Amino acid sequence: MTNETQRILKISILRYNPQVPEDKPEVVTYELEEADGMTLFIALNDIRERFDESLKFDFVCRAGICGSCSMLVNGKPTLACRTLTSKLDDEISLAPLPMFELIGDLSVFTGKWMRGLNERLETWIHTKEGEKKIDADRLEERMEPALADEIYETDRCIECGCCVAGCGTILMREDFAGAVGLNKVARYKIDPRDKRSDADYYDLIGDEDGVFGCMSLMGCEDVCPKDLPLQSKIAYMRRQMVMMKDDE
Amino acid sequence: MRVAYTDVLVIGGGLAGLRCATGVKERGQDVILLTLVPPKRSHSAAAQGGMQASLGNSIKGEGDNEDVHFGDTIKGSDWGADQEVARMFVNTAPKAIRELAAWGVPWTRVHRGDHQAIINAKKVTLTEKDEAHGLITARDFGGTKKWRTCYTSDGTGHSMLYAMDNRAQEQEIKVHERMEAMSLIHHDGRCYGAVARNLMTGELVAYIAKATTIATGGYGRIYAVSTNAVICQGMGQAIALETGVATLGNMEAIQFHPTAIVPVGILTTEGCRGDGGILTDVDGYRFMPDYEPEKKELASRDVVSRRMIEHIRNGKGVKSRYGDHLWLDITILGREHIEKNLREVKEICESFLGIDPAEKPIPVRPTQHYSMGGIRTDYKGESQTLKGLYSCGEAACWDLHGFNRLGGNSVSETVVSGMLVAEHIADFCETPESEIDISTKLIKEFVDKEQAKLEYLLEPKQNAESPYPLRHAMENIMMDKVGIFRNGKDLQEAVDELEELLIRSRNIEVKHKTLTANPELFNAYRVQRMLKLAICVAKGALERTESRGAHAREDYPERNDKEFLNRTITSWPDENQTMPKVEYEPIEIKSMEMPPGFRGYGKDMTIPHPDSKIRQDEIDSLREDLEAKGADRFEVQDALMEYRSKLPECYQGKNERLWEKFDD
Numbered sequence: 001m002t003n004e005t006q007r008i009l010k011i012s013i014l015r016y017n018p019q020v021p022e023d024k025p026e027v028v029t030y031e032l033e034e035a036d037g038m039t040l041f042i043a044l045n046d047i048r049e050r051f052d053e054s055l056k057f058d059f060v061c062r063a064g065i066c067g068s069c070s071m072l073v074n075g076k077p078t079l080a081c082r083t084l085t086s087k088l089d090d091e092i093s094l095a096p097l098p099m100f101e102l103i104g105d106l107s108v109f110t111g112k113w114m115r116g117l118n119e120r121l122e123t124w125i126h127t128k129e130g131e132k133k134i135d136a137d138r139l140e141e142r143m144e145p146a147l148a149d150e151i152y153e154t155d156r157c158i159e160c161g162c163c164v165a166g167c168g169t170i171l172m173r174e175d176f177a178g179a180v181g182l183n184k185v186a187r188y189k190i191d192p193r194d195k196r197s198d199a200d201y202y203d204l205i206g207d208e209d210g211v212f213g214c215m216s217l218m219g220c221e222d223v224c225p226k227d228l229p230l231q232s233k234i235a236y237m238r239r240q241m242v243m244m245k246d247d248e
Numbered sequence: 249m250r251v252a253y254t255d256v257l258v259i260g261g262g263l264a265g266l267r268c269a270t271g272v273k274e275r276g277q278d279v280i281l282l283t284l285v286p287p288k289r290s291h292s293a294a295a296q297g298g299m300q301a302s303l304g305n306s307i308k309g310e311g312d313n314e315d316v317h318f319g320d321t322i323k324g325s326d327w328g329a330d331q332e333v334a335r336m337f338v339n340t341a342p343k344a345i346r347e348l349a350a351w352g353v354p355w356t357r358v359h360r361g362d363h364q365a366i367i368n369a370k371k372v373t374l375t376e377k378d379e380a381h382g383l384i385t386a387r388d389f390g391g392t393k394k395w396r397t398c399y400t401s402d403g404t405g406h407s408m409l410y411a412m413d414n415r416a417q418e419q420e421i422k423v424h425e426r427m428e429a430m431s432l433i434h435h436d437g438r439c440y441g442a443v444a445r446n447l448m449t450g451e452l453v454a455y456i457a458k459a460t461t462i463a464t465g466g467y468g469r470i471y472a473v474s475t476n477a478v479i480c481q482g483m484g485q486a487i488a489l490e491t492g493v494a495t496l497g498n499m500e501a502i503q504f505h506p507t508a509i510v511p512v513g514i515l516t517t518e519g520c521r522g523d524g525g526i527l528t529d530v531d532g533y534r535f536m537p538d539y540e541p542e543k544k545e546l547a548s549r550d551v552v553s554r555r556m557i558e559h560i561r562n563g564k565g566v567k568s569r570y571g572d573h574l575w576l577d578i579t580i581l582g583r584e585h586i587e588k589n590l591r592e593v594k595e596i597c598e599s600f601l602g603i604d605p606a607e608k609p610i611p612v613r614p615t616q617h618y619s620m621g622g623i624r625t626d627y628k629g630e631s632q633t634l635k636g637l638y639s640c641g642e643a644a645c646w647d648l649h650g651f652n653r654l655g656g657n658s659v660s661e662t663v664v665s666g667m668l669v670a671e672h673i674a675d676f677c678e679t680p681e682s683e684i685d686i687s688t689k690l691i692k693e694f695v696d697k698e699q700a701k702l703e704y705l706l707e708p709k710q711n712a713e714s715p716y717p718l719r720h721a722m723e724n725i726m727m728d729k730v731g732i733f734r735n736g737k738d739l740q741e742a743v744d745e746l747e748e749l750l751i752r753s754r755n756i757e758v759k760h761k762t763l764t765a766n767p768e769l770f771n772a773y774r775v776q777r778m779l780k781l782a783i784c785v786a787k788g789a790l791e792r793t794e795s796r797g798a799h800a801r802e803d804y805p806e807r808n809d810k811e812f813l814n815r816t817i818t819s820w821p822d823e824n825q826t827m828p829k830v831e832y833e834p835i836e837i838k839s840m841e842m843p844p845g846f847r848g849y850g851k852d853m854t855i856p857h858p859d860s861k862i863r864q865d866e867i868d869s870l871r872e873d874l875e876a877k878g879a880d881r882f883e884v885q886d887a888l889m890e891y892r893s894k895l896p897e898c899y900q901g902k903n904e905r906l907w908e909k910f911d912d
Contacts, residue, residue, distance in 0.1 A: 019449070019764045036569065037511060037600070049716045053768035054760040058285075061477045063514040064599055065406065065592065066289040082599040103426075103448050104765050111286025111425050115417070124414040125352040134350040136343035137901040138910065140303075141350070142382030143357055149588075151354035152400050155407055159288055193352060 007034045007090050011043060013055070014095040017104045027093075028052075040073065040080035040094070044106070056105040064225065067160030070097045071106050077165035079225045080106075097165045110161040114180070121177065121204055123184045128195045147190070154187035154233065156226050163220035163230060175209040179220035179230040182211055186233040189240065198244045201237075211238045249695055250453045251688070254280040254422075255677050257441050257457035259429045259484060261287030263405070263662035264641025265463030266412040271670020272459075273419050277677050280455060282427040282444055284479050287413045291465050291477040292662060295405025296592050297517035298387060298397035299663075300656035301341035304905050305358050305383040307376050308395035313905070314338040315881060316393050319842065321654060324391045324548050326797035326807060327844040328498070328620075328650020328815070328835070333627050335841070335891040337648050337657075337664050342903040344663040345384065345398055352411045354400055356589075358385040366524025366580055368544065369534070379906060387589075388522040389655040391548035395522075397656035402517050402592045405659055412663075427453070428483070428770070432460065432491050432637065433686070433694045439494075439637035440686045442487070443698045450764040452698055454691045458682045459673045461629070461638040462488060463666070466619030468502075470782045472723035474616040475508050475515040484643045486777035488623045489784070489820045489828075494634040496818045497624035497645030497833075499781065500788035503653055503798050504732050505617035506552040511570035512600055513615045516593045518655040521545040523589060525578035527556065528609065529564040532575075540849060550652040550798040551849045553614035557732050566611065575609035582606070614732055618642065618658060620649040620798070621785070624817060624833075627894060629669030633819075636682075638673055640665035647815060651797025671896035705758045705772050712757035715771040718749050722775070722782050725749075730786050735802045739790035746786055747826050750779040780820060784828050788816045791830055795853070809844050809857035813837065837863050841889035 009032045016025035030047045041062045048055045057080070060068040064082035071080050072095040074088065085092070100108040117123075163179040170176045177185075185205055188194040205211045214234050221230045258269045261283030269281045283290070304312035317338040322329055349355055360381035362373050389397040400407040416423065426447040433440045433454065441456040467482025468474035488494040506527070507516045521527075526534050527545055539555040540547045547555070556574055559565070565572030578586060578593070583606040586594055590605075597605045623639035624632060625646045631637040640646075641662040648661055676682050729742035753776045758768050794808035795801045814832040821829055837843050837859035844860045846852040867888055874884050882902065886892070892900050904910045 017765075039512075039600070048767060053714075053716075053771075054762075054766060056765060056767060059478055060285050060289045061291065061294050062512075063294065063596060065403075066285075066293050066477065068285060068289045084599070084602075107765075109426075109448075111289070114286065114288070115423070115425075118414065118417050122418070124411075124418040125350070134347060136346040136350075138346075138904045139906070140346045140384055143354075144382060145357040145359040145385075148354045148357045148400075152356075152403070152407065155354055155400075155410065156403060158293075158406070159286075191352065191354075193350065 008032070009034050009043065009085060010091045011047065012091070012093045013105065015105050016102065018102055019104065034085055038085045040083045040085065041069070043085055044080065056103065056107040058107045065158060067158035070110065070160040070162050070165070071095065072097060072165070077162040077223045079160060097161055099164050099170060100161060110159065113161065114159045117177065117181050121181055121185055123188065125188070125191070125194045126196045143192070151187060151191050154183055154228070157183055157228060158226060160225060162223045162225060166219035166223035168217040168219055169213050169215050173209055173213055176213045177205060177210050179234060182214070182237055183228060183230055183233045186237050189237065198240060202241055202244050205237065206241050206244065211241050249692055250451065251691060252280065252453060252455050254278045254455065254457050255459070256673055257282070257455045257460045258463060259442060259461065260463035260465065260641070260643065261285070261423060262290035262292040262463065262465055262641065263409055263412055263659065264643070264666045265461070266416050267663050267666025268461055268463060268640055268670045268673070269421050270412070270416050270419055271667055272674050272677070273421055275670070275674035277674055280422045280424060282424050282429055282455070284426065284428055284447070286425055287416070287423060288409060290409060291480055292409045292659065293406045294477060294515065295659040296402040296515065297389065297519035297522065298399035298404045298656050299345060299408070299660040300389070300392070300396045300654065301345040301398055301660060302338065302394070302396055303342055303345065303384055303386065303398065304394065305380045306385045306395055307374050308388065309386050312394035312396055314903070315885065317341070317396060320392045321648070321657060322842045323847050324652055324654040325650025326652055326847060327809070327813065328501070328647070328796060330627065330647045331841050331889060332891045332894065333646050333648050335889065336627065336668060336895050337661065339895065339903070340664045340667060340899050341660050343899060344660065344667060348408055348411055348663065349384065351415050353407045355384040356399055356401065358383050369524070369526055369580065387519055388546065389518050390521065390543070390546045390552065391654045397522065399519065401588065402519055402590050408659060408663070429487055430698045431694060432487050433691060434491050434493060434634060435686070435690055437493060437633070438635045440684055443694050445698070447770065448765050450766070452695050454695050456686060456691065458677050458684055459636050459638055461640065461669065461673065462623055462643050463639065463641045464643045466622070466642040467778070467781050468616050468619060470722060470726050470778050470785065471616040472720070472727045473513040475505055475513055476616070481774055481778055482619070482781045483774060483777060484639070485622055486781055488631070488637065488639070489780060489818070490777070490823065491634060492819065492821045492823065494631045494637055495624045496784060497621055497647060497815050498651070498788070499621035499784040499818055500792055500799055500816060501620035501651045501797065502616060502785065503549055503618035503620060504553040504614040505549060506556055506614050507576045507612040508615035508617070509596065509601060510568065510573040510611040510613050514596055514600060515617070516576060516596065516610060516612065517590070520576055520578050520590060520593060523585065524581055525576055526580070528575045528577050529559060530566045531564070535559050535564065542848070547849055548652055549655060550800070553732055554800060556614050568611065573611045573613045576612045577609040578605050579607060579609065618653055620651060620653055621645050624815070628672035629665065630672070638669055640669040651799055668896060668899065671898065701773070702763055702769065705756060705769060706761050706763070707757065709755055709757045711755060713752050713755045715756055715768065715775045718753050718756070719771070719775045719778070722746060722749055722779055726782055726785070730789055733800050733802050734789055736790065739786055742786040743783065743790055746779060746783045750783060750826055753779055784818045787828060787830055788818060792816060806853045806855050808855045809860060810855050813844065813857055839889065841885070843867070
């Protein structure tokens with residue numbers, strides 16, 4: 001129905017298959033006619049179907065909620081599925097998200113990294129030893145409505161890894177928990193159902209791989225696709241941990 | 249040959265699979281979970297609006313209980329559901345939500361005192377009770393008598409999935425990511441596990457288990473436009489079908505959600521309408537009250553979707569280059585409400601449509617959303633024909649939803665079915681008959697067979713086919729001919745054309761000759777399997793010459809209880825065939841708690857079964873007698889259809905509510 005000429009997009013993709021020993025990383029450029037409402041999800045599928053069926057990338061929900069498709073779009077970490085090409089110049093560069101194990105082309109193994117992080121920070125509700133099992137037949141424990149909302153705010157993280165890719169600290173300290181990790185600890189810290197003490201949290205993040213490693217460059221917050229207030233969460237945890245130190 | 253042994257193999261890492269895995273682990277069984285993607289990226293995360301459980305804490309939920317939830321579910325299913333399963337489900341849902349609350353889900357809570365709500369496009373003030381303060385609240389959803397859908401803003405599935413996966417990590421459940429189950433290992437009617445393929449290296453691994461559970465979600469991606477994640481391709485159902493032994497139930501029962509955005513088909517939650525949003529047409533006119541004066545926008549999903557298409561056919565759609573659509577208007581709810589309770593919707597509108605839904609209406613159209621059909625199981629989640637194969641969640645048809653699922657009942661079902669099926673599996677694993685004595689020879693046969701199939705896909709062929717054109721052709725046939733309104737002519741064409749595509753798909757040649765990470769390769773074998781499922785759907789729809797729930801035949805508009813109060817059972821006994829075997833399993837009216845009646849939408853088009861009236865009279869007199877004797881609702885229910893003894897013992901208890909307090 002529209003008669004206006006569509007732009008021709010030049011999409012350059014950093015391609016590399018680490019499974020093939022002789023393969024070398026190279027940038028390959030594909031030319032594609034833009035369509036109305038085109039996202040990088042649509043564009044990449046188009047490229048795969050029309051130009052190179054071996055192109056690797058990860059999409060799951062394609063709606064900006066599952067965190068699978070993070071990549072560098074013109075150098076900036078973001079979710080590809082909800083990036084409209086109309087908001088970009090006609091020359092677009094795509095590269096895999098750094099800091100994570102590369103599976104091939106734009107596909108990275110963020111899941112493995114996040115699983116390791118969750119294990120290390122024990123991102124689950126810790127009950128007190130000896131506390132009796134919940135009786136799910138009975139009325140649930142009450143919670144202040146405002147507190148439930150506050151916990152949900154921090155619970156909105158989708159583990160996409162953009163904050164890790166945008167972090168300056170992690171370049172120097174590869175074991176840094178990152179904004180994703182520190183935000184999670186802050187989430188459990190405000191949750192009264194989690195019975196861990198400040199000392200327990202201090203053991204987890206009271207060092208330079210934790211809350212004292214952050215250099216406050218704020219890259220994480222700039223690139224967070226969910227607009228989480230990561231810096232204030234890190235600052236909150238740091239204050240808590242400093243107070244903890246003072247108490248000692 | 250790599251072989252891994254475990255007690256229980258779970259295929260699928262969404263809510264159902266995770267809950268099942270943690271349940272069997274808690275019972276002391278060893279478990280391995282296979283998943284295509286990291287569990288937290290599963291499609292369960294996309295469930296926005298909420299989970300039904302009859303807690304009845306909020307003022308608009310007062311008086312709610314299992315009986316009301318049961319009635320809504322059966323009516324919603326157009327009497328296709330298994331009533332015992334529905335009873336087990338409604339009794340377990342409150343326990344499921346309370347358990348999740350203890351595990352960290354930040355459910356939105358009741359706040360005492362006044363708050364504003366929009367009901368029937370008018371502002372009203374609701375007053376919440378003091379004693380309910382801090383308990384889990386609920387919102388309104390379609391097809392329910394009470395406000396029963398519990399939520400966390402509109403990120404319910406996300407919060408639930410994260411809490412569940414975290415719990416799985418706490419329990420140190422072995423999760424094998426990026427592993428795809430390729431076939432089930434079975435012999436003589438007994439399932440022994442699965443052959444799986446590592447999607448990064450291409451390696452095939454045999455997983456051997458006493459019990460194998462498929463929890464891979466639905467098969468929505470056989471349609472061109474679906475709200476489903478791109479991984480919802482029905483591979484769990486397909487590998488069950490390919491055993492030739494396991495059966496699928498009600499594959500033609502496909503739900504279309506009224507409000508997915510146009511053109512990309514991403515969902516906007518039913519919570520939009522539950523919270524007071526309305527549907528309008530090209531003239532900005534609110535049309536639903538004309539069609540459904542009582543429930544309006546909050547009629548059941550199948551009904552709203554059909555009314556929208558009818559209205560578009562009446563020339564009232566909004567024209568766009570992507571076809572006609574209607575508007576979902578939530579501006580009336582106000583910015584504050586939208587930014588707090590519908591923020592995912594707002595983000596989606598901003599990212600994909602470039603509009604602010606607090607200012608402008610959202611372009612929507614009914615879109616494929618949910619698979620009521622799936623692997624046919626009994627109430628324990630076990631296949632009726634393949635011992636040791638279990639299934640739960642959307643992948644299964646145990647059959648909670650019949651021919652139409654209520655909004656909010658699916659996330660609820662994922663967790664509830666995971667809880668119940670886990671107990672039944674653990675019980676089974678504790679019996680001597682669960683022990684297996686499978687030979688490595690048999691394992692090798694299955695692994696070799698998969699290897700050979702993969703290698704054949706790479707072989708050069710004459711008139712070779714490519715997977716993508718075949719997939720697009722299938723997707724379009726399903727959209728055009730097996731959609732919301734169906735008729736015999738289109739369905740016959742669909743079946744014939746899909747059969748043709750299936751035959752062609754046997755001649756696919758993968759151009760990139762590598763068996764390692766290779767998207768062309770997985771697209772090739774998946775399209776072959778998706779075509780089989782698509783044929784099951786189309787064939788089931790063709791042969792079901794009646795209209796029931798979401799299956800609407802223009803040439804057979806009546807719900808025909810006389811001939812079709814049954815379940816469609818599909819199997820594929822011979823892999824060289826190009827058509828499935830379709831049979832029917834009767835649904836007994838005589839043992840029902842709630843015999844078939846009028847659903848209450850439009851005009852009554854039922855061709856009744858004579859047993860319906862007999863059973864209804866029986867129930868009425870039984871109820872009258874019992875109530876005269878002072879029986880409570882539990883005793884009455886028990887007399888009508890005893891189900892409690894079939895629940896795992898740990899879930900047989902009653903549920904406490906504010907006005908049904910337990911004595912301490």
